[in-house]
Amino acid sequence: MPTENPQKEFTKNIWELSIPVLALDVVIFTIYKGELCIVTINTTPGVTNDHLMRLPGGILRSGEWLDVAFDRILLTKTGLSNIYKEQLITIGTPERDSRGHVVSIVYYALVDSQILLASLDLTRAHLVSIGDVLSSDIMAYDHADIVKYARQRLEWKMEYTNISQNILPARFTLSRLQEVYEIIFGHAFDKRNFRKKFLSTGMLHETDELDRESSNRPAKLYEFSDKELKITQLL
Amino acid sequence: MPTENPQKEFTKNIWELSIPVLALDVVIFTIYKGELCIVTINTTPGVTNDHLMRLPGGILRSGEWLDVAFDRILLTKTGLSNIYKEQLITIGTPERDSRGHVVSIVYYALVDSQILLASLDLTRAHLVSIGDVLSSDIMAYDHADIVKYARQRLEWKMEYTNISQNILPARFTLSRLQEVYEIIFGHAFDKRNFRKKFLSTGMLHETDELDRESSNRPAKLYEFSDKELKITQLL
DNA sequence: CCAAAAGTGTTAGGAGTACACCCATGA
DNA sequence: TCATGGGTGTACTCCTAACACTTTTGG
Numbered sequence: 001m002p003t004e005n006p007q008k009e010f011t012k013n014i015w016e017l018s019i020p021v022l023a024l025d026v027v028i029f030t031i032y033k034g035e036l037c038i039v040t041i042n043t044t045p046g047v048t049n050d051h052l053m054r055l056p057g058g059i060l061r062s063g064e065w066l067d068v069a070f071d072r073i074l075l076t077k078t079g080l081s082n083i084y085k086e087q088l089i090t091i092g093t094p095e096r097d098s099r100g101h102v103v104s105i106v107y108y109a110l111v112d113s114q115i116l117l118a119s120l121d122l123t124r125a126h127l128v129s130i131g132d133v134l135s136s137d138i139m140a141y142d143h144a145d146i147v148k149y150a151r152q153r154l155e156w157k158m159e160y161t162n163i164s165q166n167i168l169p170a171r172f173t174l175s176r177l178q179e180v181y182e183i184i185f186g187h188a189f190d191k192r193n194f195r196k197k198f199l200s201t202g203m204l205h206e207t208d209e210l211d212r213e214s215s216n217r218p219a220k221l222y223e224f225s226d227k228e229l230k231i232t233q234l235l
Numbered sequence: 236m237p238t239e240n241p242q243k244e245f246t247k248n249i250w251e252l253s254i255p256v257l258a259l260d261v262v263i264f265t266i267y268k269g270e271l272c273i274v275t276i277n278t279t280p281g282v283t284n285d286h287l288m289r290l291p292g293g294i295l296r297s298g299e300w301l302d303v304a305f306d307r308i309l310l311t312k313t314g315l316s317n318i319y320k321e322q323l324i325t326i327g328t329p330e331r332d333s334r335g336h337v338v339s340i341v342y343y344a345l346v347d348s349q350i351l352l353a354s355l356d357l358t359r360a361h362l363v364s365i366g367d368v369l370s371s372d373i374m375a376y377d378h379a380d381i382v383k384y385a386r387q388r389l390e391w392k393m394e395y396t397n398i399s400q401n402i403l404p405a406r407f408t409l410s411r412l413q414e415v416y417e418i419i420f421g422h423a424f425d426k427r428n429f430r431k432k433f434l435s436t437g438m439l440h441e442t443d444e445l446d447r448e449s450s451n452r453p454a455k456l457y458e459f460s461d462k463e464l465k466i467t468q469l470l
Numbered sequence: 471c472c473a474a475a476a477g478t479g480t481t482a483g484g485a486g487t488a489c490a491c492c493c494a495t496g497a
Numbered sequence: 498t499c500a501t502g503g504g505t506g507t508a509c510t511c512c513t514a515a516c517a518c519t520t521t522t523g524g
Contacts (some may be wrong), residue, residue: 452521
């Protein structure tokens with residue numbers, strides 16, 4: 001039963017209220033060692049089968065804006081902050097969590113792996129490849145289904161928007177951009193056509209900087225001209 | 236403060252709880268008298284400025300599946316049942332409702348106007364054209380913004396799926412289908428190209444029935460071959 | 471027989487796709 | 498000088514878009 005002061009014993013009593021509890025979960029995508037990966041955290045021991053992973057998530061507080069809750073939960077669960085996100089879906093099946101009725105607002109997010117690794121708290125969070133998530137039962141609740149759905153949405157969005165900039169560093173070579181697309185779509189693209197298409201959209205801006213990392217011919221570095229989401233058929 | 240028996244005094248006390256209240260709202264689209272319209276209901280007197288309309292909506296109950304809540308709220312607020320819907324977005328800005336923090340899961344739905352008019356409870360619900368919704372301040376809260384967003388999503392979905400079947404009767408003429416597209420997109424399409432394109436997708440199935448309503452040459456009636464959502468570039 | 475909507479093909483231009491060689495650099 | 502990835506153009510095919518007349522019916 002609810003207490004006289006619900007704010008004080010928040011986590012203890014919310015499960016006993018007469019309305020569903022609102023949670024927020026996020027599928028954080030990055031590209032790491034040539035694979036599309038997501039960030040997972042350990043499940044609370046005792047609540048689900050141990051050894052299972054879950055998506056970073058937490059409970060929304062009263063009066064808290066969704067964006068604020070997102071940042072708070074992201075930071076406390078993974079150590080990350082200020083990453084690109086979009087709302088994906090809200091899931092409300094009552095049986096999802098054994099503790100009570102949880103309705104979960106799910107986001108997906110994109111982050112460059114360099115930025116990710118610089119602030120990810122590896123004592124709590126891990127990187128798992130999409131292949132592993134979808135082929136083995138390592139995710140608790142229905143989180144593997146959510147990841148599958150998020151991956152599909154990501155693919156669609158990559159086809160007709162400039163969101164790929166959020167999974168890359170600010171400056172990148174066209175070969176790297178193409179590699180990102182090939183990893184996410186799971187097949188190769190023709191180099192000349194890919195460049196032609198992408199450059200013709202006007203979404204990219206050529207810098208006067210060269211990539212000096214490789215021991216081959218240095219590649220030109222590009223950046224996206226618009227930081228905002230822009231819609232253009234790409235592939 | 237919460238009572239000893241929150242279930243009993245449900246609507247009175249939920250505003251005082253420590254977590255946000257979850258609501259469900261729906262933008263119901265139909266085509267009526269050559270215009271794209273939505274269903275609105277009156278706002279509760281005293282809660283907002285009177286004379287304002289709002290989207291049909293209600294509070295989600297604990298343990299209630301989203302689909303069940305949707306059907307319940309739809310029926311009690313409008314008299315409708317069993318209509319096509321998709322989840323649109325979840326909005327959680329704390330200031331939306333003056334009574335407290337409401338997080339609202341918004342759906343959009345499509346229904347043929349004949350079916351709509353057969354069961355819509357006109358004492359509580361009304362039809363308003365999209366033009367009126369967007370050009371005048373007749374919607375309470377942020378509901379006009381939601382409608383605008385829903386209309387955009389509808390347009391996108393019409394471009395590459397077979398959802399238009401849900402705003403039409405089971406059998407319809409190609410001219411009627413084209414008219415629906417012209418109303419929603421706000422411009423004319425070439426008759427021959429439109430038919431060619433639509434028929435080439437294989438989404439339509441020609442029946443042996445003719446439309447005998449008009450005083451002109453009777454048109455063939457078609458139906459969609461798949462009831463499920465099917466994805467194909469259309470326009 | 472007239473008015474009104476149904477129904478039907480062709481062509482020209484643009485976009486997409488397939489394809490192979492030279493270039494610049496560091497080791 | 499060699500290995501490696503960077504960078505470029507063309508031809509063919511397919512899809513898109515523009516366009517006008519004949520057919521069928523009810524009144």
